[in-house]
Amino acid sequence: MKALVTGAKGQLGTALQATAPEGWQVVGVDLAEMDLADPQAIRDVVTRExxxxxxxxxxxxxxxKAESEPDIAQAVNGDAVGHMAQALAAIxxxxxxxxxxxxxxxxxxxxxxxxDAEPNPLSVYGATKLSGEAQAGDGAIICRTSWVYxxxxxxxxxxxxxxxxERDALSVVSDQIGAPTxxxxxxxxxxxxxxxxxxxxFHxxxxxxxxxxxxxxxxxxxALALGMLERAIPITPIRTADYPTPATRPAYSVLDTRDTRxxxxxPAIHWRTNLRTMLKEEQQLG
Structure with missing residues (x-):
């Protein structure tokens, strides 16, 4: 069995290649091998692999940045998905x-x-990802996620x-609720x-x-417990309104994952346990 992974050098692409089940041949492609904004490049890679x-x-x-580059965001997040679906179906x-x-x-x-909750994206990024869902086709598996690291x-x-x-204090938004992944x-x-x-x-x-x-x-x-930081600094909770950004983000985006699990x-692993795992891996990377 053969799998093709786009975004192979990204966080998820790297993890997909690292966790491939035994017996799978995995081919990873990134921008240099398959530009997602280029329909012909998509067809060529799917045909070849x-x-x-x-x-x-x-x-x-x-x-x-997507707020000022809606066309390229749509091409990559939306239209490219349709081209991949069409190429798979045909080939x-x-x-x-x-x-x-x-x-x-x-x-x-x-x-x-x-x-089955009603989508209503607040940003160009969200709208283009929703377009990608629509273009994936009825036979696709769609998995929504959040805050990936x-x-x-x-x-x-x-x-x-x-x-x-680097700093003596930080302020971080406290009124956007979700889940790290x-x-x-x-x-x-x-x-x-x-x-x-x-x-x-799926979620x-x-x-x-x-x-x-x-x-x-x-x-x-x-990080302090692992010796990755030398000192603690004050972290102050602030509102989204105190930290304006070009894109509007959902205030609450917790996903119901029960059916997927x-x-x-x-198993359901708490985000803090996984954070600890990631920090230990980060420490090993130096």
């Missing part, structure tokens, strides 16, 4: 596994979002570690969903909930 499963992990993820009949986001929701709920990647955890080492667990879930083979939409996050402020406090506490049989 003829995968049984295509993990669509590559994306335009610069949420704020191999393989399965598309599309990774989507909690940002397709508007954050007005106060209980976890089920998969991994050792060695470009993410909130590593940014916080750097700022905590370690890329390794997400990758394992995507492989499991692929093995089950049931098309449809996956690490267990538990947090604000960005909660996440930052935990990062500092865990029941289907895959994978």
């Amino acid at each position: 003829a995968p049984d499963v295509l993990f669509s992990a590559g994306a335009y993820t610069a949420v704020d 191999t009949g393989g399965r598309l596994v599309q990774v989507s986001t909690d940002f397709i929701f508007d954050g007005t709920r106060s209980t976890p979002y089920p998969v 991994a050792a060695g990647g470009a993410n909130f955890v590593r940014t916080m570690l750097r700022l905590m080492a 370690l890329a390794t667990g997400l990758a394992q879930t995507l492989w499991s969903l692929s093995a089950v083979g049931k098309p449809g939409t 996956y996050q690490d267990a538990g909930v947090a604000s960005w402020y909660d996440f930052a406090v935990a990062i500092q506490e865990e 029941a289907l895959t049989g994978l």
Whole structure:
């Protein structure tokens, strides 16, 4: 069996390659091998590799920058998914596994979002990812997730570690609630969903909930315990209104993951446990 992974050098793409089940041949491609904004490049790579499963992990993820680059965000997050689905259908009949986001929701709920909740994206990024869901096709597996991070990647955890080492104090938004997600667990879930083979939409996050402020406090506490930081600094909770950004983010984006966990049989691991795991991996990277 053969899998093609887009965004192979990113956090999730790297994790998908690292967690591949025995017996799978995995081919990873990134921008240099397959420009997601180029329909012909997509068709050429799918034709050449003829995968049984295509993990669509590559994306335009610069949420704020997307507000000023809607066309390229749509090409990569939306239209590219349609081109991949069409190429698979025409060439191999393989399965598309599309990774989507909690940002397709508007954050007005106060209980976890089920998969059939009405989407209402607040940003260009969210709208383009929703377009990708629509273009994935009825036979696709769509998995929404949030706040993805991994050792060695470009993410909130590593940014916080750097700022905590450089600054004397930090202010972090406390009124956006969601759940951090370690890329390794997400990758394992995507492989499991692929093995089950049931098309449809699924949700996956690490267990538990947090604000960005909660996440930052935990990062500092865990990093101090591991000796990754020399001192603690004050972290002040602030409102979203105090930290304006070009893109509007949902205030609440906790996803209901119960059906996904029941289907895959994978354990629910709390985000703080996975944070500790990631920090130890980061420490080993030096």
